Amino acid sequence: MSLNQNTARSASSAIADTAADTGRRLPEQRPGMFKRKAATQESPAVNAVLTIILSFGAIIMAAPLVWMVSTSLKTKEGVYSLPPEWIPDPFVWDTYARVFDDTYVLSGIKNSLIVALSVTVVGTLFSSLAAFALAKLRLPGKNAIFLMLLSGMMVPFPTLMIPQFVMFSKIGWVDTLLPLIVPVILGNVIMIFFLRQYLHNVPDSLVEAAKIDGASYLKIFWTMMFPLMRPAIAAQFILWFMAVWNDYLAPIIYLNSPEKQTLQVVIANMNVQYATQRDYPLIMAASVISVIPILIVFLIFQRQIIESIALTGSKT
Amino acid sequence: MATTAPPAESTTVWTKEDAKASRKANNKLHRREHAWAAAFMAPPVIGWIAFLLFPLGFSVYASLTNWNGIGNMTFIGLDNYTRLLQDQYFWRALWNTVFYMIGIPIGLALSLALALALSRKIRGRTFFRTVYYIPVISSLAAVAILWQWAYNGDFGLVNQALGLIGIEGPNWLMDPTWSKPALIIMAVWKGLGYSTLLYLAAVQAVPRSLYEAAALDGASSWKRFTKITWPMVQPVTFFLVVTNIIAGSMIFTEINIMTPTGGPSWSTASLVWYVWNQAFRNLQMGYATAMALVLGILVLIVTVIQFRINRANDFSID
Incomplete structure (x- = not known):
């Protein structure tokens, strides 16, 4: 920002x-x-x-x-x-058994995991490569490229969702997980921004020395830059994972069949379906299940998450 | 670091030929570096073109047509935009969306107060920090479902709690007067931990010597707050205001889950909810695209204005 x-x-x-x-x-x-x-x-x-x-x-x-x-x-x-x-x-512990037997929560968890993991793992790799190039390699006009990428943060997703939907429906990707993965897997501007900033604190001479030693750029990235960036990557990775896991708008646009929906859409649909049957325990059990994994991740990585969020604000 | 230095071992005299050869080698090296740099930057750049620039261009064109998503796109000029100006639902949705922003100053004031409290040596402050942060990480869908139930007029947690202090609560989400405040309260509850964390980091970063000097000068604690703390945390306030307004303008999830029909008398429908409804339920793709573009432009204008006001935070990229 x-x-x-x-x-x-x-x-x-x-x-x-x-x-x-x-x-x-x-x-x-x-x-x-x-x-x-x-x-x-x-x-x-x-x-x-x-x-x-x-x-x-x-x-x-x-x-x-x-x-x-x-x-x-x-x-x-x-x-x-x-x-x-x-x-x-x-x-009534049985409600939790019912959640897994009678609803799409299990497939929802699976789909959410597929999307969130593929996006964040591959996307992190792409983002860190780009950040390395933007911070440490020479390319005429790279600052313009960086500004161009940053400008993407100014365009809200709702403005893009209709044309994107049409694009993906033309190639038959509606009701698959691909529209949730492909547009975001190529890199996350926020992550690129922070990693680039982070790498500015790493002296250029390190890279120069490695170059003189004849290391390839991929090798420099993998053996030197990636380990150096790891704390920053870890923090951004967790935040990104949580954002993808909790996303709701993009999944409801693309996913129609219940067995293909991500967890957030599954529980939202359960909320409509079971409220008429007054089955609130079931709805709440599904909601608990959707919150628990993230909660566990948070409690484990609490220190890193809190530090990186604190940094988010101060990097303004 | 524009050109690499000549090899260190060249203690002998440099001839013109040597320099030429070195430059040639350098050029080759540079080209190689450029190629790798371009390759590393390629994925996000491709993504930017394919999933941002192209859809945006398509949007501009589609907004000038009467397109329904499947059939032909007939060019109708600015009709969608003039229709939008006369569409009372659009204005209502815009008003609702702006109304939700009342939550932003409330949330910021509360979180700054919390951060100030948590910056003191209070027992269990790590515990408090965690508890206040848990709503932030909970998924918005789950939180919306939970609060929808909590706002139930007869059996909901909110009215039960109000009953304890003798207040008979309204039927929140069914009442046109209370539906928006209900959503604001929930949003403040959910976002409080995040802003608190940012403020806490900023408050702790204020040099102690400033407070000590002020205390020596006999400044009251209120003065110390207004003259030291508040200006020192101003960058965080700015960041939170900007990001909250952008996020607030995109409010959708809780609206769609808690009030699937736009609320009583359409009192909760937000702009994005209306766009989504028009595009994917009523298949008014052309019209919805026009609205989505207007939304994007409004967000842009508001953001630019904020940056203007906040001149102190000059924009620099390196």
Whole structure:
């Protein structure tokens, strides 16, 4: 988006500072010289009040999701009990078996995985190659190419969806996963942008030295640049995976047959179909299933994800 | 790094021939490098041409026809655009879409407050950060389904919670007055963690010495906020405003899932939802394309205006 170099630099170094902050403290200055404490010390009373407010907020943030899990384990009638029960009585685990037996959730998971994995794995390779070339190789007009690619971020997908749909229907790709894969697999501008930025911190002399040693460009990329970019790639990869996994608009345009739909479309359609049958536990169980994989990924890679998101903002 | 240096071992005198040979070798090397660079850049460039430039050009043409997606495209000039100006549904959808943006300042204010709180040494702040972030990673489809049920007038979680403090909640999604606020509340809930995280990084990046100096000068904490924190996090605010407006202008998923018919009295239909409906349900492809282009242009204009206002963040690419 906005690319202010100074902000970017100061902010990314600042993040490095905060990261270091937790581990290593600056040597304390002699106390009592100035009124240092007044400015930096936090009032315990204020912090206690804030903790209470934050806890209250956390309840509001978590309640709907807890309720989703709770509803998924209720009986069909239990859903309507007043006052609402938070702990289902009895627990109906069978609903989850029904989700896998009677609905398209399983094929939805499979389709979502096919799309998300192929797009992100191959797309990451293409994006990092392009970022390497844009940052480190010589090509007349490469900055113009970069700007051209960036301009793609300015065009919202809804503006392109109708002509794209027509293109893909002409070649008979409607109701396949290809229209969800092909247009995005060739590279992700946001990823290219961040990786290019990242590579600017790598000295050019490294590449020059490798060239003089006679390494091929592919070799330089694979043995040198890719490992160097790995932290940045990992972070962008996860964010991209989550975005593709959670996408809804493109899949509902292209996928008609239930067994070909991605998970998000499957659960949205279940929402319509089973709401008339008042089978809310089933709908909620499917929703829980759609959230769980991403949640697990998030909890495992939480630190990397949070760092990369923090960087996203500061790279403005 | 325009030309590579002559080989290091050439301590002997350089003759004209040597220089020529070296230049020749360099040219060859450069050509090879250009070829590889072009090959590496090719996939995204091809994608850009095939899936951005070409569809965009096609859009411009299709918007000037009365095309229904299958039959012939008859050129009708600007008819689609004049029809759009008179289409009250278009204006309603545009109004709804703009209305949803009320959520942006609310969300930003809340998340900055949260970030300020989380930047203090509060116990369990990692836990809080995680909890506030979970809605962000949950899929929008699942969240929309969940909230649709939570907004149920009789059995929904929202009205049950309001009942606890003695408020009788409306039947949110069935009520033309409350349907848009309902969607805004949900959007704020979902996006809060993301903005908080960005603000948190920015707040923590503010040099402590600034606050210390201000405290020595006797600045109140409100003054320290308005004169130090707020200007220092301004780039993040700008980023969030721009990205939120772009994302907000494309709001679709929750509308289509929670109010599949555009809501009571068409109170929730967004622009993208209307475009999608016209194109893929009513097969008014030509008209829908015209609307989609107008949407794209509106987003562009708003973004450009924001960059103009935010002159401090000058655009530079290197």
